[in-house]
Amino acid sequence: MTDVSIVLPVQNAAPAIGSLYDSLAAVLGDVSWELVVVDDDSPDGTADVVRALALKHGNVRCLQRVQDRGRASAIHWGVQASHGEVIVVMDGDARQQPGFVPKMLAALEQGNDIASAARPGVVSGLANALVNFRLGSRLADPLTGFFATSRSLFVRSIARMQADGFNVFFDLVYYNRQARVRELALPDGPLGRTGLKPQLYVLWALLCDMISKLSGGLAPPRLVSFVGVGVIGSSVHFSVLYASLGLGAVFWMSQALATVTAMVFNFTVNNVLTYSSDRLRRATYYKGLLLYTIIASFGVVANVST
Known part of the structure; x- marks a missing residue:
């Protein structure tokens, strides 16, 4: 039994997988363990690297x-595809420390329900404050991506957790508020700082996730998120419209400018x-914007002509 x-869960992690496996093997010793890599079809060939590792x-x-x-x-x-009695969720970019896995396992053996690694200098104190207020807790890093729990607790909670949710650890604690959580502080430095996301994205995604839960x-x-962006876009539309009218432009021109600005x-x-996981970049962004503009132009013409 594992x-x-x-x-x-990985994306473009081909260079890191091998060294991460070796590090885990070194620290876990005689523990019966498995590595389940979930790859979102990375273009760098991550899946091929993992399959080659699986042959060995x-x-x-x-x-x-x-x-x-x-x-x-992905988590x-x-x-759901794993076999272990204990689940450890990590990032596959080798910036998190495999040496913390035995410490997490020890924390679970001491009677804690969940063990997590708290990152130093987390991205947003405001985001942490909002999460802790919602959870009724005082966690140093309630948005960590490095944690361990029993399989039974996770599987019992997974039906209520959102597959497109913002943070799995947050979801897990949210639906198990009576669970005993033990935080282990990651040391400061390059290995301790684990892919912190831009503050604006964190706050927006967190807000949308909380509204969804409510x-x-x-x-x-x-x-x-889509509706929220649309509401803000309406404000942009009217701001540009009235600013243009205030500068003396005719109505149809002001309306056209405001509509196109809001559309972009x-x-x-x-x-x-909203679609950060499928984000268009560089040339694909401009192709997408062009297609969106062509499709939306019918509505723009109708809007301006009325």
Whole structure:
């Protein structure tokens, strides 16, 4: 029987997988463990690297997802495909310290339900304050991506957790508020700072996730984000419209400028915030914007002509 399952949701992590496996093997020793890598069809050949590693080590498996995207759903996939009695979720970019895994396992053996690694200098004190207020806790890093728990606790919670949610650890603690959580502080330095996201994205995604939870899951986080961007886009539209009219432009020209500005704003912000896991970059962004503009132009013409 496998004792521990290490679940790694990865994207373009080919160079790091081999060294991460070696580090885990060194610190876990005689523990029966498996490595479940969930790859979102990385163009750098991560899945091929994992499969090659699996040919050498029987405790490695690869789940390659061609269509699905997103870290939360990748973790859900990995957990449901794993066999271990204990689940450890890590990032596959080698910036998190495998040496902390035995410490997490020890914390669980001491009677804690969840063990987590708290990052130094987390991205947003405001985000942490909002999460802790919602959880009714005082966690140093309630948005960590490096944690361990029992398989039974995770599987018991997964039906309520959102596959497109903002943070799996937050979801896990949110739906198990009576759980005993033990935080272990990662040391400061390059290995301790684990891929912190831009503060604006964190706050926006967190807000959408909380609104979704308040709705009982009826409004998915992505829908909340899309509607929220649309509301802000309406404000942009009217701001440009009245500013243009104030400068003496005729109404139809002001309306056209405001509509096009809001259209570009909505597409760009949704690309960055709402669809961050499928974000268009460089040439694909401009192709997407052009296609969106062509499709939306029919509505623009109708709007300006009325």
